Amino acid sequence: MLKFPIYLDNNATTAVDPEVLQEMLPYFSTHYGNSASRTHSFGWYAEEAVKRAREQVAQLINAEPAEIVFTSGATESVNLAMKGVFEVYGAAGKHIITCSTEHKAVLDTGRHLEKLGADVTYLPVNKDGTIDLNVLESAIRPDTVLISIMLANNETGVLQPAKRIGAIAKARDILFFTDATQAVGKIPVDVQQDQIDLLCLSAHKIYGPKGVGALYVRRKNPRVKLAAQIDGGGHENGMRSGTLNIPGIVGLGKACAIASQQMHDETRRIGSLRDQLEKELTTMHNITINGNIEHRLPNVSNLAFSGISGNTLLTEINRTIAVSSGSACTSAKPEPSHVLRSMGLPDGIAKNSIRFGLGRFTSWEEMEYTINTVKTINQKLTDSPT
Ligand SMILES: Cc1ncc(COP(=O)(O)O)c(C=O)c1O
Incomplete structure (x- = not known):
C-alpha cells in the first residue's frame, strides 16, 4: 500500500532510521549525564557513549577517533574548517580556492573571509558540473593556504575528483577541505586514500537526527591546526566548546555504523x-x-x-x-x-x-x-x- x-x-x-532512534532514546531519560562530569557514573556512561560514536564516525571515513570533532551539523563544521584555518594560516597566505557550485555554507563563509582580508577564487565548472583540474592547478598561487571543494553536489549529486584534488593539494603543501555532507554514507569515503585534511558531515543526511554533525581534522601528515570558533569550556580538544549533544552524537554514531554495514x-x-x-x-x-x-x-x-x-x-x-x-x-x-x-x-x-x-x-x-x-x-x- x-x-x-x-x-x-x-x-x-532523511527520516531518522528506527534503529538510530532506539539507540538514542535512553540518552534523553535514563543516561542523561554530561560527558564532562568526571566524578560519577552518569558522566562516565555519557563519555563512553561519545567514545563509541567517535569510533563509529571515524570508521566510516577511515579516520582516527581523535580526529573527529562533534558539531551542530555541516554548516558549523564548514565554518569551523574555513574560518579556523584562515585564522591560523592566514598569516602565511591569504588565498583560498573553492568552486562556484558549492553549498551556501561554503560560499557564504568564503564571502565572510573576504571581508576579513582573504582572497577567494571561485572556480568555474564544466557543463557536467565537475571542475577542470588544469584550471585548479593554474589557480594555485604561492599564498594559497586552502582548497575547499565539495565531494558530492547537493543538487545534482555530481562527484568532484577528490583523490586527484587531494594529490594536487598535498604536492604543494596546501590544506584540502571537502564538504562531504552528501557523499558520506552513500559512497565510500576515505580520508587517507584521498589525502583529505578536513571533511565535514551531517547526521540528518544519513538517517540520523538534525542538529548534529562532525568535522574530521587530520592529526598527522600534516597536523592541522584550527582556531576554535566557539570558545568556552574547552570541549572537543578545545576546538568546539559547549556541552556535548549526547543523544544526537549517539544517533550520528549509529547512523554511521549502519551506513558502514549497508552502504x-x-x-x-x-x-x-x-x-x-x-x-x-x-x-x-x-x-x-x-x-x-x-x-x-x-x-x-x-x-x-x-x-x-x-x-x-x-x-x-x-x-x-x-x-x-x-x-x-x-x-x-x-x-x-x-x-x-x-x-x-x-x-x-x-x-x-x-x-x-x-x-x-x-x-x-x-x-x-x-x-x-x-x-x-x-x-x-x-x-x-x-
Ligand atoms: C553539501 C551540503 N553542505 C552543507 C550542508 C549543511 O548541512 P547542515 O544542515 O547539517 O548544516 C548541506 C545541507 O543541506 C549540504 O547538502
Whole structure:
C-alpha cells in the first residue's frame, strides 16, 4: 500500500532510521549525564557513549577517533574548517580556492573571509558540473593556504575528483577541505586514500537526527591546526566548546555504523531505482539529465523539463510527491539554482529542473507511481504549455 505524500527529497533531509532512534532514546531519560562530569557514573556512561560514536564516525571515513570533532551539523563544521584555518594560516597566505557550485555554507563563509582580508577564487565548472583540474592547478598561487571543494553536489549529486584534488593539494603543501555532507554514507569515503585534511558531515543526511554533525581534522601528515570558533569550556580538544549533544552524537554514531554495514547493498538497490526512473522519464522528448551521469551519487536525479512551466510542474508533482526544484527559493521570487547556472544551463532550463532524491525507505512501488505520475503531468503540460 502506498502512503502519501511520497518522500523523494532525501538530499534535503532523511527520516531518522528506527534503529538510530532506539539507540538514542535512553540518552534523553535514563543516561542523561554530561560527558564532562568526571566524578560519577552518569558522566562516565555519557563519555563512553561519545567514545563509541567517535569510533563509529571515524570508521566510516577511515579516520582516527581523535580526529573527529562533534558539531551542530555541516554548516558549523564548514565554518569551523574555513574560518579556523584562515585564522591560523592566514598569516602565511591569504588565498583560498573553492568552486562556484558549492553549498551556501561554503560560499557564504568564503564571502565572510573576504571581508576579513582573504582572497577567494571561485572556480568555474564544466557543463557536467565537475571542475577542470588544469584550471585548479593554474589557480594555485604561492599564498594559497586552502582548497575547499565539495565531494558530492547537493543538487545534482555530481562527484568532484577528490583523490586527484587531494594529490594536487598535498604536492604543494596546501590544506584540502571537502564538504562531504552528501557523499558520506552513500559512497565510500576515505580520508587517507584521498589525502583529505578536513571533511565535514551531517547526521540528518544519513538517517540520523538534525542538529548534529562532525568535522574530521587530520592529526598527522600534516597536523592541522584550527582556531576554535566557539570558545568556552574547552570541549572537543578545545576546538568546539559547549556541552556535548549526547543523544544526537549517539544517533550520528549509529547512523554511521549502519551506513558502514549497508552502504554497498543500499547503493546498488537505490541506484537501480534511480536508473529506472531516468530510463523511463528520458523517453519523453523534453526531459534530460543535468550533470555528469557517470560520476554521480546513486540516489539523485536532477532532471530538466524543457518547454513547460517549472512552477506549474512542481506544484502538480508536489500534490502527491515531495520533491524540490533545483532552485533555492531565498525570496518570494524563486531564483534559478546557482549550481545549474554555473553549469551553463540557460535560466529557462535551470528554473525547470527538479531534483529527485531517493533514499533508504524508497520502494519500487513508490518509484513506479512517480514514473507514471510525472509522465502524465509532463504530457499534460507539454500538450497545453502555460
Ligand atoms: C553539501 C551540503 N553542505 C552543507 C550542508 C549543511 O548541512 P547542515 O544542515 O547539517 O548544516 C548541506 C545541507 O543541506 C549540504 O547538502
